[in-house]
Amino acid sequence: MKRLLMAVMVMFFAITASADDEFGLYIVTGTDSTTTTVSTLQKITFSNGNVVVQTKDGATSSTAMASVTKMYFDYIKTSSDTRLKGDVNEDGNVDISDIVAIINQIAGTATYRYANVNEDDNVDISDIVAVINIIASGGADSGSDTE
Numbered sequence: 001m002k003r004l005l006m007a008v009m010v011m012f013f014a015i016t017a018s019a020d021d022e023f024g025l026y027i028v029t030g031t032d033s034t035t036t037t038v039s040t041l042q043k044i045t046f047s048n049g050n051v052v053v054q055t056k057d058g059a060t061s062s063t064a065m066a067s068v069t070k071m072y073f074d075y076i077k078t079s080s081d082t083r084l085k086g087d088v089n090e091d092g093n094v095d096i097s098d099i100v101a102i103i104n105q106i107a108g109t110a111t112y113r114y115a116n117v118n119e120d121d122n123v124d125i126s127d128i129v130a131v132i133n134i135i136a137s138g139g140a141d142s143g144s145d146t147e
């Protein structure tokens with residue numbers, strides 16, 4: 001199980017890592033979420049029913065595994081992120097080409113880091129609907145909104 005998890009994590013980084021983006025480890029417990037910047041991460045261990053995150057400065061934070069609803073890596077949103085929500089192909093506009101981009105990602109012919117428009121767990125038809133709603137509402141809001 002752990003080996004599989006690590007393999008998935010390595011694959012994730014291989015696919016999506018980019019030099020100018022900061023990655024974060026998100027641990028979600030119900031409505032709370034803690035984020036650890038990956039570059040400060042020392043190790044993650046699973047012991048005695050806890051997820052223990054240790055950073056390079058020696059600090060550790062422990063979360064009961066039973067309370068963890070979701071654990072994932074994603075780009076850290078910063079206040080300087082002025083990207084338009086729904087602008088999947090990052091050309092500065094939200095239009096039909098962004099829907100095509102999502103379709104291409106679902107089809108497996110392309111990968112876009114912002115294809116998960118509605119910010120759930122998957123890139124699927126609901127993200128196309130989200131882009132349609134943004135276009136239909138007459139414009140895109142800023143991507144700097146927080147979750």
Ligand SMILES: [Ca+2]
Nearest residue numbers: 087089091093
């Ligand atoms: Ca676009």
Ligand SMILES: [Ca+2]
Nearest residue numbers: 116120122127
């Ligand atoms: Ca989605």
